[in-house]
Amino acid sequence: MSNVATYSTNGGPYAIEAQDLSIYYGSFRAVKNINLRFPTHKITALIGPSGCGKSTVLRAFNRMNDLIPISRAEGVILFHGKNIYDHDVDPVEIRRRVGMVFQKPNPFPKTIYENVAWGARINGFKGSKTDMDALVEESLRDAAVWDDVKDKLNQSGLSLSGGQQQRLCIARAIATRPEIILMDEPASALDPISTLRIEELIQELKKNYTILIVTHNMQQAARASDYTAFFNMDADRAGYLVEYNQTDELFTSPKNEMTEQYITGRFG
Template identity: 60%
Template structure:
């Protein structure tokens, strides 16, 4: 069913009856879905429908927001990520995140990539740090463009390069899952195509979950697509089925541009 013929379709994330409130407002309502390893899963739907809130549930970024309450199960590796004994820092190493706008640290290109692996004691020797920085930048498709200016600020790069630097930073800690919250929305078409090609390569090693408002992008890159509306997940299917023969009228209307 998926377009990723090399995927094993093993379960990466299991979500059951997930509810989320911001104060009195319920942003997510009984979300249940299975996300599979080595695939790209796209979350689509109108603005404010809960896509980014759901994404932040997967690495507990919502913990940083006041008055948030979460109920239900988010399971990775057989453990509920919201269990009291789960270390949030260790979880965020396993579940990396790339945000809508590129956000390099105010450090050199080299140190943007090396910072987190050093903090997590993944590498310590100078030679190991150098090798990890190079491999991460290569995996992000950026090495050839920056190898002669590693000590220049990350903010000196173009927008598309900065986003690939943020992807290199995310994969440097060797995560299992990469979350991407509209990673190309602020980029030009050429940079967007570069990031999409990169995502297609990265899914061979990582599970990728991305939020997008671009229906054409979801159709191009995603193996599975989930349609959210007003805090509910209305439909979830392999992308080919979702875009050719959606099972619900709401999904069909959104995909065909009748609303949203």
């Protein structure tokens, strides 16, 4: 199909790039004129006050917004040099290569094993039963949840605790071997200890994956990310990108006054 696939996985310094991206819900413009490039194998945090459209931006990178019938994107998102909003691009392929972890843990009401194996299976994983077992184990190990679940792979994914469920969802996402993983506030529904474990896990994952993470927790962004993009809401209620820089620079010497006010907690 599309020529997205003709590019190699680690083709360049940037894994995905938004150019002049605006997203509309019906006639309402939710975000406007976003220009962002995400470095390969780095963690980029998207921060900003509530309602500034950072989740909307994140979900644009695997065309998840398509599921909302009234939404529409203008501008370009380049993935391996190809605009993923072109008409000849199948969103199924984008989502297969750009995985996602959601705010609330949402394992399938199936067994733990099946939660991990299903994505691989529908995406044409051709291994034997042994290969599949190995893939499930490796994914669960990489998601740092193997030791918790190895004895109960046939139990429902819903029987796990919230933190375990979220790591299961991460295992599910990495089992299909995506290039990029989008994380939409992955720790917001979890307790502090689970949150910490997820943050550690993300650090591990960046060796193999490019990670985009939306968070409303500035400490988390400061601790866990290499780059940070700060979004704000304009007077027309549309979100826009205020500042984008390496995380330590953005937090230590913000160039924009609004950024400084936000990271010092004076609004948001």
